[in-house]
Amino acid sequence: MVGSAIATSRSAERVVVVGAGFGGLRVARSLRRAPVQVVLLDRNNYHLFQPLLYQVATAGLEPEQIAKPVRAILRGQKNFDFRMVEVTGVDFAQRRLATSGGPISYDFLVLAHGGETNFFGLDSMMKHGLGLKDIGDAVTIRNHVLTCFEQAMLETDPERRRAKLTFIVVGGGPTGVEMAGALSELIRLVLVKDYPRLNIKDVRILLLEATDKLLASMPERLREAAGKTLWRKWIDVRFGATVADFDGEQIRLKSGEIIPAHTVIWAAGVRAAGLSARLGLPTARQGRIAVEPTLQVQGHPDVYIIGDAAYGEQNGEPLPMVAPVAIQMAETVARNIARALHNKPLQQFRYHDQGTLATIGRNAAVAHVFGLNLSGFPAWVMWLVVHIIQLIGFRNKLFVLLNWAWDYFFYERAARLITRD
């Protein structure tokens, strides 16, 4: 039992939520008027707005602008408590979590621990490739890309200089497409001004996709529009390109092709975060744990799993690992916990797909939302509006908007600092 303060206020049932991502945060908020005590656990003290992480990686936004301390977000909620701990295991029989800060018992448990980069067991990529799932990852990419430019300026050998200026993004989903587009604009609109001696012909950006489609969940017209925009941004898209190996200086494809490059950003897959494997529950695809239609774990009716960590199907298709699924699941779980307290029958989860958006740069995006198919400027405006609305906190909204406006009009990126080595 952690904290005497908690131990003494045990009149209400305790709901422990693991993870302060989109799902976990929404569960905690939705239970604000329920007759329960909510304890949210996360190893970080902040909620991160992951959809804009690629902009931190490309020096457009500062980490503080897309993250907010959990305690600040839920400050007014009376039945809420936060603990910054890492969860290491769950004893379902004793209804108790093992954490880095000691054991914590629960009456209801909501596992919303999310996803992590999936390198598909490619050891060399795990070692030398750059994932993009948290603030540390994003700052590492930013530092690495900017350092490549600084080092290229010192490099006298043209072959080695070109390798330093070759940037490979793996994965043609929304993250990969957005990352490649933002990287191209960082280099071609901003860094060219910083490096007057740079020969832009030495710079290459490649987007590698294993299948024959970009943005597979989008209709064909939008996929084509995205492909055209990437082409106009000088991004070399390779279909049917599967990575075999990367040693930090060159990447080898399954086809045998070798491309000298010092930077590989891996946006090719996500899987459930490590905790899933330590729960002793059978895992499905991507290490996710299959849940009942009520989002309960089979055999453990007091345990719910949501978001990237949960595996569910709808109309014979697996649910995608995206924020809207986590948020909608969170609302179902909050309702089901309230129903369970009143011994009412639980609701089944149904996902309402609102579509997909991806931005590729200035005035360019594709949007397949609310039954509409948009590309170009209208899609870009919709992308801006949707992301600003979803960002948590007025201060973050204001600063992100100001940053975007500045960068848009002055062709700049504020955060071009190399802050770590």
Added chain:
Amino acid sequence: MVGSAIATSRSAERVVVVGAGFGGLRVARSLRRAPVQVVLLDRNNYHLFQPLLYQVATAGLEPEQIAKPVRAILRGQKNFDFRMVEVTGVDFAQRRLATSGGPISYDFLVLAHGGETNFFGLDSMMKHGLGLKDIGDAVTIRNHVLTCFEQAMLETDPERRRAKLTFIVVGGGPTGVEMAGALSELIRLVLVKDYPRLNIKDVRILLLEATDKLLASMPERLREAAGKTLWRKWIDVRFGATVADFDGEQIRLKSGEIIPAHTVIWAAGVRAAGLSARLGLPTARQGRIAVEPTLQVQGHPDVYIIGDAAYGEQNGEPLPMVAPVAIQMAETVARNIARALHNKPLQQFRYHDQGTLATIGRNAAVAHVFGLNLSGFPAWVMWLVVHIIQLIGFRNKLFVLLNWAWDYFFYERAARLITRD
């Protein structure tokens, strides 16, 4: 010789400037119309506005807001080039620098490599104490302080909880006073809202000063005003307190007193950065190198030293290690290099002291400037204006002002993230 681009444009004399701090940057700028090629070297790619570093350490500002890439600052300057390298030594006879990016030759050399935290050989403090000289230091302090609060919430033992919530600042100069004031406001105005279970009586902030004076360079009336303000902010100021030892869990004073505390911020001294010791030149106090009145190094007329790395005296007193000295020295050196090119006699450096400012928190500062002695609100307004004016770049000015306004009106701090472990 680094970079073929440089090797081929050797018509003009080359001035190599080491360090992109206040001094180095000003030399590079002041030489913009001189018939020379300017090469600025720094191990970081940015100029840091150090006077606001304590606000990054106390979660008020984001690192990106007080730093700007050197290439962006000097983008328009035709005779300028930047190299992100670490200088490891100088061969004065060959007029050549050894750097992490290979050798670089010079015609004139300006050493402006600045200062670093001076732990006065106190090994235990070097290991467990927190310095405040660069962005990494500031983010480390921020993470450490916020982590102490999170851990204190998990701590059941009252003694250990109080130790986690005891924050010691060593050094009663401007940095120590500003740090202690900002820390107190972070805790008493902001964190109390994040931690409703926190007992504020468990929190202690101590400011240790070895002599019997705070802000020794200020007139007595202002020193007293500063002392009163610190008292009103619940900061326990101890005079005649010299640190003997700190093991990360408790600090021992020379008097024998032991104070359990997990945080010691060391603002007690600065010395010339490490490069000074590797130059083979005789060093004076704080590892600084004595310079001629013209700021040349004795026996090496083509080498100048400025800022924290230089030792000079005026009216029998050593020049202080502060930004205005570095900036004024930079202007003298730029003029002297231009004069040397025209075989004119060199000018002697004279420091014009414009005074000292220190802010202690909301509406509270002391200012001894332009012959005026101000305290309270007028001094605070003057502090704000002076710092906003000096901050480089309109974007940084705008974002810092917005941040300050927000924090002032809403009693907030934006950057309360724990971003590293």
